[in-house]
Amino acid sequence: MAVTKRRGYVPQDIEPKWQRIWQERGVLRAADASDRPKYYNLVMFPYPSGDLHMGHMRNYVIGDLYSRFQRMRGYEVLNPFGWDAFGLPAENAAMKAGIHPEVWTRNNIARARAQLAMLGILYDWSREVTTCDPSYYRWTQWLFLLFYERGLAYRALAPVNWCPVDETVLANEQVISGRCWRCGAVVEKRDLEQWFLRITAYADRLLDDLALLRDWPEKVRVMQANWIGRSHGLEVDFPVLGLEGEKLRIYTTRPDTLFGVTFMVLAPEHPLVERVTTPEHREEVRAYVERARRASEIDRLSTEREKTGVPTGGFAVNPLNGERVPIWIADYVLMGYGTGAIMAVPGHDQRDFEFARRFGLPVREVIAPPSGPRGELEEAYVEPGVMVNSGPFSGLDSRAGFDAVADHVERLGIGARSTRYRLRDWLISRQRYWGCPIPVVHCDACGVVPVPKEQLPVLLPRTYRRLSELPEFYRTSCPACGQPARRETDTMDTFIDSSWYFLRYTSAQEETRPFDPGLANRWMPVDQYTGGVEHAILHLLYSRFFQKVLHDAGLVEAVEPFTRLFTQGMVKRGGQVMSKSHGNGVAPDDLVRREGADAGRVYEMFIGPPEDDAEWTDEAVSGAVRFLQRVWRLTLEPGSFPVTGSGADPALLRRRTHQTIQRVTADYDGFHFNTAVAALMELANAMQDHLQRGGERGEAWDEAVRTMILLLHPMAPHITEELWERIGGEGLCADASWPTADPELAAEPEVTLVVQVAGRVRDRLRVATGLDERSAIERALASEAVRRALGRERPSRVVYVPDRLINLVP
């Protein structure tokens, strides 16, 4: 006989049902018109590279949890999603498997969407954005033209980073320690004519506005500040001996050390190298320049390596003291920074010091430490001090010396104060197929001509091949004069695509402009942005740049795009980051089939502080499973817990309930999801204890059950929705209001008072909250353990921290 066994909590039975209902009811669809205050909750959109694993999902679970939480608290939440869909992996896959990049990309998107859905992660899909879709990249092109019109996009011949494996150029930000950020190949230098965005024009604002980002992790702000690397200094002209009227301009941040110059160094690429070199040094210099050009970035930038360089035979004159100093060339001086030439002060710059030591050049002390001049230097002294051997400036504090020397130099008309940045302009040309075409035309007669905005988009051809190999793409006519012309065949860096997607979400269906300014202002700035730290510089800096440019163009009000940033840690398994290549990813599909989506979500939140890396342990998931089963049983089968004790107290249960509301609310707010789970587990323990002490299931019990369901819902949406329905809750749990804690009900009438003698714990007493000191001492002295420790003595001193501790010091 087939007996239908009661099955209890079976996640696989209920999860698809609620996913369908949420979708049908349009839960989490953001209303552009609403009485509720807006809340823009954003997770970094992914590159659709294939299967998502639970490492990726951490980001989306956090985002979903937070959306649901803010929604229950009464906000109109915008929680959109999309795909950073242009990029190299699609091309690599295409070459390997013979699939068109677009097909590969679209397949991956479909797959990832399904995986998100099976975890109960909700988005307003009506705002979905896909960067490789012409409806999106049309506006990426439009924005490029906006930058062009505003003088922020330009073409220049420059030595650029070339990745020989990916066969494309890279931005500075995409070269990590001399290697390609994507494939790890050693990057080469090539002289190419390329497109740049003038991000340096925004360097000051990008730096100064970091101060507005109080809710960003300190770490990220510091990284951005270092990357921009603003420095204040002085440019000075040094006359070159034997070249009348020729000046060698240098940049220094230490004008106070000008009297310590003992030689000059030019970058090998410096334009004056040829002319300052004397005939007898010509051969040597030429060989050195040649070698420097060929050296890989890695070798050249390595600080480990001993410094190299050669003398040019030429001399410059120190304009302040008339001294002749030799001119050298060395590759530790970079053409791309400052003026590509330095005055070398080996006494007070460690790099110059090392160079001087290597080549037997003189070292002169011009800044004395507080202990007085040291004469012979063992290393460069880089701290401030008193100026010595500095002519009229001797005796001055070196900090004041900065301005004194700078004023003097400016008065003489041989230099000027100057601010420099480490940040370079953003190289955006890519010689790849799968990207957004740069919308310009090259005409022999008219030069560079932008494609008129009404002709956008410049469509990517269907044929998968480099655009420069597709005449049907690049053969065109000039929009200005109509003569035959050639289309630009470079595509844009994909970081451009992701620099404005958060704006597109605010009006994703807009067909006449990139976004509706009114709606952008309704939703922007993003209130909460969540993603990985790996984007601390690249994406987050570029997006800030775009936001500022669009602000200046009058398209959006906010000057910063992301108010609060949270960077979550990576998920590891077996000590390694979860990834396809390591083969250690936990597939959501398997997890959902075995333990259910809710258990997976709860475990992922319980695993540790979200900002830290976490180690995924398969066995530990069972803790989350058991917890959910217990919540199910407490709610629907409370009678199944055996009564094994007595003394249940409804007031205690209420207290725990309200304390849990306080804790979970604060924890969700502060992104402490691991302790929020712990708090809910404690409430479950308290509820179970209540039942097992024979507690009645009255008002206090019902409140505990309802509260548990509501507080748990953002983390475990399916089971809570099902339980909500079964206990007769009104509407959807997802639509319910967040519970409010009553501080009076949450207050503890009694506390444990720790009793110490001489700082060592001797006893613990249960006392009424707010007990006065006199009574506390009395109670403490009455303790047997205290008397043992204290002996017959009276305490000479008492430290009393009400409701916490009393310390009796003999």
Place this chain on the structure above:
RNA sequence: GUCGGCGUGGCGGAACCGGUAGACGCGCCGGACUUAGGAUCCGGUGGGGCAACCCGUGGAGGUUCGAGUCCUCUCGCCGACACCA
């Protein structure tokens, strides 16, 4: 090399402003129920000791009535930057 961050039971991790170290969970040990249990429930679980107590947050000092928390030095791990004048 420089700058940040982190070192807490067998494991993941709690601990507000300096005030009960180890919440919560995994694992483990013992027990109950059971035809069975990888279900469920009960109890235990930092180390030493019969106990009173003692020791214990990488290590060594210091400040304090009191230190995981503050200070100095030191070791180890992780991250960022890496000749930017």
